[in-house]
Amino acid sequence: xxxxxxxxxxxxxxxxxxxxxxxxxxxxxxxxxxxxxxxxxxxxxxxxxxxxxxxxxxxxxxxxxxxxxxxxxxxxxxxxxxxxxxxxxxxxxxxxxxxxxxxxxxxxxxxxxxxxxxxxxxxxxxxxxxxxxxxxxxxxxxxxxxxxxxxxxxxxxxxxxxxxxxxxxxxxxxxxxxxxxxxxxxxxxxxxxxxxxxxxxxxxxxxxxxxxxxxxxxxxxxxxxxxxxxxxxxxxxxxxxxxxxxxxxxxxxxxxxxxxxxxxxxxxxxxxxxxxxxxxxxxxxxxxxxxxxxxxxxxxxxxxxxxxxxxxxxxxxxxxxxxxxxxxxxxxxxxxxxxxxxxxxxxxxxxxxxxxxxxxxxxxxxxxxxxxxxxxxxxxxxxxxxxxxxxxxxxxxxxxxxxxxxxxxxxxxxxxxxxxxxxxxxxxxxxxxxxxxxxxxxxxxxxxxxx
Amino acid sequence: xxxxxxxxxxxxxxxxxxxxxxxxxxxxxxxxxxxxxxxxxxxxxxxxxxxxxxxxxxxxxxxxxxxxxxxxxxxxxxxxxxxxxxxxxxxxxxxxxxxxxxxxxxxxxxxxxxxxxxxxxxxxxx
Numbered sequence: 001x002x003x004x005x006x007x008x009x010x011x012x013x014x015x016x017x018x019x020x021x022x023x024x025x026x027x028x029x030x031x032x033x034x035x036x037x038x039x040x041x042x043x044x045x046x047x048x049x050x051x052x053x054x055x056x057x058x059x060x061x062x063x064x065x066x067x068x069x070x071x072x073x074x075x076x077x078x079x080x081x082x083x084x085x086x087x088x089x090x091x092x093x094x095x096x097x098x099x100x101x102x103x104x105x106x107x108x109x110x111x112x113x114x115x116x117x118x119x120x121x122x123x124x125x126x127x128x129x130x131x132x133x134x135x136x137x138x139x140x141x142x143x144x145x146x147x148x149x150x151x152x153x154x155x156x157x158x159x160x161x162x163x164x165x166x167x168x169x170x171x172x173x174x175x176x177x178x179x180x181x182x183x184x185x186x187x188x189x190x191x192x193x194x195x196x197x198x199x200x201x202x203x204x205x206x207x208x209x210x211x212x213x214x215x216x217x218x219x220x221x222x223x224x225x226x227x228x229x230x231x232x233x234x235x236x237x238x239x240x241x242x243x244x245x246x247x248x249x250x251x252x253x254x255x256x257x258x259x260x261x262x263x264x265x266x267x268x269x270x271x272x273x274x275x276x277x278x279x280x281x282x283x284x285x286x287x288x289x290x291x292x293x294x295x296x297x298x299x300x301x302x303x304x305x306x307x308x309x310x311x312x313x314x315x316x317x318x319x320x321x322x323x324x325x326x327x328x329x330x331x332x333x334x335x336x337x338x339x340x341x342x343x344x345x346x347x348x349x350x351x352x353x354x355x356x357x358x359x360x361x362x363x364x365x366x367x368x369x370x371x372x373x374x375x376x377x378x379x380x381x382x383x384x385x386x387x388x389x390x391x392x393x394x395x396x397x398x399x400x401x402x403x404x405x406x407x408x409x410x411x412x413x414x415x416x417x418x419x420x421x422x423x424x425x426x427x428x429x430x431x432x433x434x435x436x437x438x439x440x441x442x443x444x445x446x447x448x449x450x451x
Numbered sequence: 452x453x454x455x456x457x458x459x460x461x462x463x464x465x466x467x468x469x470x471x472x473x474x475x476x477x478x479x480x481x482x483x484x485x486x487x488x489x490x491x492x493x494x495x496x497x498x499x500x501x502x503x504x505x506x507x508x509x510x511x512x513x514x515x516x517x518x519x520x521x522x523x524x525x526x527x528x529x530x531x532x533x534x535x536x537x538x539x540x541x542x543x544x545x546x547x548x549x550x551x552x553x554x555x556x557x558x559x560x561x562x563x564x565x566x567x568x569x570x571x572x573x574x575x576x577x
Contacts, residue, residue: 218540222562223463230470256470263463310511317516 002054004045006095007061010088011041013131014068017084024145027077037068058099065092080141087130091123201414205343215307216274220267227260227267234260289332294379294447295324297339298370305346306368309354318353321369328374331449337422338447341431344415345383345443346370351406352387352441378429379447386440395435423447453576454482456503458492458520459538460512471565481572489515493523503533505575510539510546518549525554534575538563 015037022030044064048057069092072078072085098116101109109116238253302320310316346368353366366386373380390398397403399420404413423431423445430446457468465485475481484503486492489512496503506524510517521535536557537550547558557571 215540218561219461223461223467225562226467226471226565230467234470234473259466260470263466267463320513 003049004054004058004061006091007058007065008041008045010091011061011065011068012038014072014085014088015041018072018078018081021078021081025077040064062092062096062099066096083130084134084138087127087134090126091120094119094123197412197414198418201412201418202340204412205340205347205415210308210311213274213304213308215311216304217271220270220274223267224264224271227264231257231260231264287334289334291330292333292335292338293330294328294333294338294381295326295372297335298322298324298342298372298381301339301343302346302368302370305343305350309347309350313354316350316354316357318350318366318368321367323369323371325371325373328372328379331379331447333427333447334422337426341419341422341445342370342381342383344419345445348415348443349383349385349387349441352385352389354387356387375446377449379449381445381447382442383445384440384442389437389439389441390433390435391437395433398433399431453504454484454499455505455507455572456484456486456492456495456533458486458489458506458508458512458517460487460509462487472569475569481576488512489517489520492520496524505534505536505572507536507538510537510550518546518553521550521553521555536571 015034018030019034019038022028022034041064044057044060048054065088069085069088073082078085094116098109098120101112101116234253234257238250238257241247241250241253299322302322306318306320349368353368357364357366368385369383371380371382371384373382394403394405399416401417402413403417420431423429427447429448430444432444432446433441434444435441457464465483468483468485469476472481472483476483484495484499486495489508492506492508493515506520508517508520517537517539521537524535525532532554534556535554536559537546537555538559538561539546540561550558556575559568
């Protein structure tokens with residue numbers, strides 16, 4: 001009793017292949033019909049075996065296979081499977097013709113059975129060859145597909161990562177912007193603090209001067225008061241002489257009064273100049289270079305600084321030495337700024353000699369001197385003292401802002417730093433220090449004349 | 452005539468004293484000579500031995516200070532040392548005690564009260 005093995009295998013292979021293909025290509029709608037097809041194939045072969053109804057079921061197999069093949073060829077989604085489906089077409093045609101021939105004309109069939117058998121064999125060869133080559137193509141295609149899938153996944157992952165990174169970048173940008181704004185704010189605050197500090201330093205040095213200025217003003221004021229009082233007495237005397245008719249004596253007194261008035265005027269102007277100098281010092285610098293008598297500036301600040309220190313420390317005394325080069329003439333500098341530098345260097349010098357004096361070294365005579373000298377195209381100003389000198393370990397720091405060796409509250413630590421800025425940046429000059437421990441210190445200023 | 456030596460680095464002090472003591476000078480009651488530094492004062496004292504009986508000196512002067520001048524005068528002129536009156540703009544105790552220690556006979560503070568000075572000079576020289 002024959003069984004329809006070949007149709008069964010064909011139907012199973014075909015259905016299975018389409019099912020796999022459908023799954024891979026996400027054609028879910030095919031899943032169910034194909035499952036039914038598989039079930040139907042098993043059911044058909046079982047029926048055939050149980051009922052020994054080969055002669056009937058073989059026709060059902062034909063209809064079933066033709067329907068399946070036709071259906072597969074017609075579907076657009078299954079175009080890539082066309083070659084695979086075609087592998088079974090000759091088999092079905094030849095087996096159908098064989099079966100038909102057997103039914104219609106048994107004699108003819110018997111006479112040509114060998115041909116039919118050979119034809120069947122050919123269809124099997126065809127089937128195997130096609131399936132073999134298809135299998136290979138499918139494998140290649142599958143590899144391609146997996147590769148594409150991996151690429152897709154990779155691209156997807158990249159896209160996700162990109163979004164994440166963009167988010168991160170935006171976040172960081174926002175953070176940085178915030179930080180930048182904060183820094184700008186801090187910078188503004190620092191700038192205003194700096195200008196406040198500069199102002200404070202200026203006021204501190206003005207404080208150093210106040211006592212000196214008071215002393216300097218006191219002398220001319222005493223003269224103004226005395227000469228005006230004396231003049232009043234003289235006028236009374238003159239009136240008395242005039243009453244007596246001594247016009248010659250009266251004239252003599254009058255000329256004395258004139259002299260006194262001139263003296264009053266002279267000392268008034270002296271006080272005036274001192275106050276002007278003080279105002280000039282406290283006034284914020286115009287930043288403009290003006291023709292300036294550097295010698296007068298040096299002399300003025302030497303006296304002011306000395307009296308300033310004396311007023312604070314009554315026991316203090318020092319010899320002042322000036323060696324001012326008359327050939328300097330008038331040079332263009334910012335007078336307030338240069339005045340501040342000279343004052344600062346002198347204040348330091350007085351501080352240094354005063355500190356050394358406290359050590360009670362026998363025979364020590366405090367000496368502070370200021371020297372000016374005209375060179376080829378520059379002016380030199382040297383401020384020297386015979387104090388203790390600057391220790392080697394701090395020499396590198398003395399021009400740094402906020403560095404001070406003075407006790408807290410006595411120095412701002414800005415004096416030399418600002419002096420350096422004024423000379424080097426403001427006047428394109430040089431500020432150098434030369435010091436010998438235990439012997440003294442010299443600060444050299446060099447100012448270009450045509451700057 | 453006994454002389455008063457005034458020592459001060461301010462030159463106008465001469466005109467001021469001459470006018471303030473105008474009557475006294477005219478009447479021959481007082482005579483003034485002037486020196487404009489401690490060194491000058493020392494030279495004058497050398498050249499005019501014991502001529503000045505009273506010295507009025509500023510303390511704060513460039514070069515030799517008034518206190519140094521006081522020290523030298525009191526050291527050198529033993530019998531009888533001239534009277535020395537110190538004047539200072541710094542009315543502080545340290546200068547005062549130092550001046551007194553060095554043998555100053557009086558201590559005045561600027562601005563000088565000329566009426567009071569006149570009385571003192573007359574009292575000391577009589």
